[in-house]
Amino acid sequence: MLEIHNLHASVEGKEILRGIDLTIGDGEVHALMGPNGSGKSTLCNVLVGNPAYVVTEGSVSFNGKDLLALPPEDRSHEGLFMSFQAPIEIPGVSMVNFMRAAINAKRKYEGLEPISGGDFLKLMKEKREIVELDASLTRRSVNEGFSGGEKKRNEIFQMAMLEPKLAILDETDSGLDVDALRIVVDGFNKIRKEDTSAIVITHYQRMLDYLRPDTVHVLMDGQIVETGDAELGYRIEREGFDFLR
């Protein structure tokens, strides 16, 4: 599904990624771990095309397409979704209008007619229930006045609406209590299909317990320094990153 070769990227002239190679197959869940500032979030932002990050070298292929040549919205249409570490508040834009714009943009890309009002509301209700998102939240402005937990739940709700092929969860577990985390991860597990892949950035064992990643990678100074199975994640939890330095 995703093949990253020798990816280098910088922010404001400072090189953060220094040659990443990573391959993710259909239906695989990969966890990215690493100390703060090691480049995990940068990698995710580069994949979804955040204009603040500049790719200086390397290539990324997504289901056979040159991902880096696509604008961010087309990467989304191709099936890439990122759950933001700090979801953005958009005052005055209702969740309903925001989601309808997103769904219709995707449908347009796929050559389909815009969704009817009735079908859209039905879809919203169905997906809302998966992540137990309160109906009143979808009537409010995007993320405005949402608690930290509600914002994360809202991210997974949007993911449910857009049904991505590759989901990137950037510290979706941070700031969530045990119950909220379970709802979010259960939601994610319900949404994902057999061939849905995921990249999960986490610092916590609990996330690994719930998601059971196929592979765990450790990033340090912009490079993948270690790859292993879930046991690698548990070892980091016990011993820290020192044994990799």
Add this chain to the structure above:
Amino acid sequence: MDHSCGLLNGQRDRGMEDFARQGLPSRKQERYKYAHVAEDFAPDYGLNLRRLIFKVDPYRAYRCSVPNMGTNLYYMINDIFYTSPFATPELPEGVFVGSLRTFALQHEELLADYYAKLARTEVDAITALNTAYAQDGLLVYVPAGVRVKPTLQVVNMVRGDVDILTHRRTLVIVGDEAEANLLFCDHTVDNGTFLTTNVSEVYVGKNSRVNWYALEETSASNRLYDNLYVSQEEGSHVEFATITLRNGTSRHRSDFILKGKGSDARIMGAVVAADEECVDHNLLVVHEGEACKSNVLYKYVLDGRSVGAFAGKVMVKPSGQHADSQETNANLCVSPTAHMYTQPMLEIYADDVKCNHGSTVGQLDQTALFYMAQRGISPEESRLLLQHAFVNEVIQQIQLVPLRERLSQMIEQRFRYGNNGCGNCSLCK
């Protein structure tokens, strides 16, 4: 002037003298700092002194874009109140909506204490010029104790086969314990160069309510100098909103005098400008009475090479103790060639007041644009959603629900289809 009436003629000399003494305002004058008056007045305009009637039936020729609100609909063509050959809408007893001149010819004594009293010719040259030349205009008269429920919608049409200068007058008198809702829609019919001066005086009686909404959808070569003076008695409420969606150059002076104890004014402005459009609001809110409340919110979205200006002063006089005032001006410059000048001001001469003021000028939020792009929303649609949301904050405060909803749609269409069409009619589809 033979074609006017005693009431207006009586003030003409004073207007002329005051105008001659002051001349056209220059940019050195504080309240005309952002206007280009000399340029706007330079073309060789025609003046319709002999009151030739333009042959147009507005009910057939033109449909305003704020339809189906169950309003009482009236038309002003330049400065002439259009008398419909059909039945005019019914109004409660004693209420008059129509030609200022016609009413003044019969009941001058009822208007003598109001006409050209708030609009002081000695301090504003445009008001002086208007007073010197105005021959007619609109009068809305609501006697004490009468609440006019339907919205009185007045479509101001500017038209002419040559370039025209019009001096229009508006007088609104709402007695004590009374109510009126007014909606003004400014349109141009032809594409000539038009200059209109409009001076409005609004008297709001004790415990009365006036809701005043003004929507401008004119054209690139239209110039408007609009001076509004509002005086509020004790316990009165005013909700005022001015919305500019299309125009050429518009310069508004709006003075609100909160005279009576406990009166309040909610004053709003929404401006969507692009191309070479200019919108200049110069606002003065005076707290004269005790415990008055004012809330000012103006928001501009400027695209292209448009220019916006907002200068708003809230003044609390020594008598205005316990004033509660909030003034906000927020602006988005969505193109690098758009300009915004903003100047919120407070002048306080009382010692027990609560007054806030502030202004911001910014660009579209790049993080929000990226967030939306990640969800697949195109840059064009994201910009539209953000700009609409920005202006809509003003619109959502309008109490008149059907108007609020209609305006919200119109603003969306304005962003979606730009200055060139509505997306609704056969031409745009």
